[in-house]
Amino acid sequence: MEQIINTMNATILFKDIGPSLGTRVLGAEIRTSIIDKINTNEKVYLDFDGVDVVTNSFADECFRKLRETINNDVFRSKVAFINTNDFVQRVIISAL
Amino acid sequence: MEFQISMKDLAKSHSQTLKICNELVQQFRIEPTTEVRIDFAECTFIYPDYALLLLCTIKYIESLGYNVKGKIYVSQSSVPVNYLAGMNFFENLQVKLPFQVDSANGDSSVTIQRYTKENQLEVLNSILKILRDKSSMNDNVYTGLDYCFNEILDNVLNHSEEKEGWVAAQYFEKINSIRLIVCDYGIGIHKSLNIKHNFDEEEAIFKCIEEGVTNGKGQGHGLYATSEFIKLNKGWLSVISGNKILNVSDKETVIKDIDNWQGTSIYIRINTNVEVDYTAFTSKNYDYKEKVFGDMFG
Numbered sequence: 001m002e003q004i005i006n007t008m009n010a011t012i013l014f015k016d017i018g019p020s021l022g023t024r025v026l027g028a029e030i031r032t033s034i035i036d037k038i039n040t041n042e043k044v045y046l047d048f049d050g051v052d053v054v055t056n057s058f059a060d061e062c063f064r065k066l067r068e069t070i071n072n073d074v075f076r077s078k079v080a081f082i083n084t085n086d087f088v089q090r091v092i093i094s095a096l
Numbered sequence: 097m098e099f100q101i102s103m104k105d106l107a108k109s110h111s112q113t114l115k116i117c118n119e120l121v122q123q124f125r126i127e128p129t130t131e132v133r134i135d136f137a138e139c140t141f142i143y144p145d146y147a148l149l150l151l152c153t154i155k156y157i158e159s160l161g162y163n164v165k166g167k168i169y170v171s172q173s174s175v176p177v178n179y180l181a182g183m184n185f186f187e188n189l190q191v192k193l194p195f196q197v198d199s200a201n202g203d204s205s206v207t208i209q210r211y212t213k214e215n216q217l218e219v220l221n222s223i224l225k226i227l228r229d230k231s232s233m234n235d236n237v238y239t240g241l242d243y244c245f246n247e248i249l250d251n252v253l254n255h256s257e258e259k260e261g262w263v264a265a266q267y268f269e270k271i272n273s274i275r276l277i278v279c280d281y282g283i284g285i286h287k288s289l290n291i292k293h294n295f296d297e298e299e300a301i302f303k304c305i306e307e308g309v310t311n312g313k314g315q316g317h318g319l320y321a322t323s324e325f326i327k328l329n330k331g332w333l334s335v336i337s338g339n340k341i342l343n344v345s346d347k348e349t350v351i352k353d354i355d356n357w358q359g360t361s362i363y364i365r366i367n368t369n370v371e372v373d374y375t376a377f378t379s380k381n382y383d384y385k386e387k388v389f390g391d392m393f394g
Contacts, residue, residue: 018221022246024254024314025213053242056317056378057250081393087239087374089393094380096389 010041015050022054027061034066038078049083059095067096098131098166099123103139103176106146110334110341110363111354113146117153118355124162132166142176144264145277145363147185148208152262154189156281156358172197183208183264204230206265206276213253220249223265227274231267233368240325240372241274247318248278248362254313256282256359272369281359285337288360298351301340305333305349307380317380322364323349324377329370336361 012033014021021027037044048054067075081092099120106116123130132154154164168186170177172195180186181197184207206226211219224242227233233241252261258280265276282288286300291311295303303309305323310316319335323344326333333344337360341352375382 018217020217020221020224020242020246022220022243023213023216023250026217053239053246055243055246055250056321057247057254057314060315060317076389076392079392084393087243087378090375090378090382091243093385093389093393094378094382096385 010037010043011045011047012037013047013049015048019050019052020054021051021058024057024061027058027063028065031062031066031069034062034079035070038070038074042078044079046079046081047083048081048085048088051088052085054088054091056091056095059092063092064095097123097127097129098133100133100135101150103134103136103142106150107139107142107176110146110149110336111352113149114336114341114357115355117149117357120153121157121356121358124157124160124164128162130166132164133169134166135169136171136174136177137169139174139176142180143275144180144183144205144208144266145275147180147183148262148264148277148279149357149361151185151188151208152279152281152361153358155262159281179205204267204269206263208262208264210260210262211249212260216249216253219263220246223263227265227267231269231272231274231368234371236372236374237329237366237368237370240329240374240377241366243374243378244318244322244325244364245276247321248364251314251318251362252278252280252282252360255288255311256280256284257288258282258359267368272367274366274368275363276366277361277363279359279361283359284357285335285360297338297340301335301337301342302349302351304335305342305344319362321377322362325372325374326364326366328372328376329366331367331370332363332365334361334363336363 106113157164178197206223209219261280263278267274285304286297288311289300305319307320308316327346330346335342336357339356341354343350
């Protein structure tokens, strides 16, 4: 996971993983990385530039469980989704 | 004792393939030293999904501890033999053909691949890339295929209680169609859903495409979304598990009895030129949740 995290900017570049994000295992790994970043940064940007698809399974494992783990207010104030296409945005919002 | 498999007979239909695969399993249970004879005589065409079902069955028998050995009768000029060689069918059976084959399958086939959680994304992306590059697929069809294929692959590893699955695919340019199959020899849908429910076998396979029906390890969305995508695309979905097959199309959803399949197989056929509105299967509670979380997206 270290390769995809730019610690200076607290940004996770999902395109470095691939254009298609689908597994629960991957979702759980990234959730852990996001929590680490949240603990040491004001804001964590989740950059989906170059990502075509995320699945409900991935979004559920990564983002819904993240929201439940860190509570809703912290999630809303410290996490931002950027460069999501319409499909990715729909899947993530529906999973939350 | 010898067990003969005529590839000509096997290649007739899914039900015929499943019948032969089941007989092969039963044969090894009765006679563990059985020798298998696979004969390609008079076989002029075979779909990759039929071949993968046979391959997966042999892997299953080996997983039970039996040593599967025998002979494969092939002709160098056989089109199906060359095709399956290009799909790595023989390689996956650890059989080396005694001659060079013309394995150029027009670059529109996806070789038979074993996948695990370690290489799942790599396998998925390599398959999607081939299908995207070789077919003139509408963008929304591609997105739907990507989404559903991901969910199907993940389902196998999350629910089968096996550590591997098998996959193969083929694009047919003349009819704008993709056939794709994912197989495992795990616990099957009935046992998997009954970790949480108390369904009979027919209920289980019918319920597995309903939204929210899950064994607790997921959200029960993957096969629901896949079935909705297939209906919108006017394609075909078969869910094969145990003694049942569930067939889904835009016209009907039906369950039939089949010879036993030891795990689960998901077969889809999609039309690359039939547009799909993905909001129909990705937007559960979207309007409400968009009001709550929409400002987090920029």
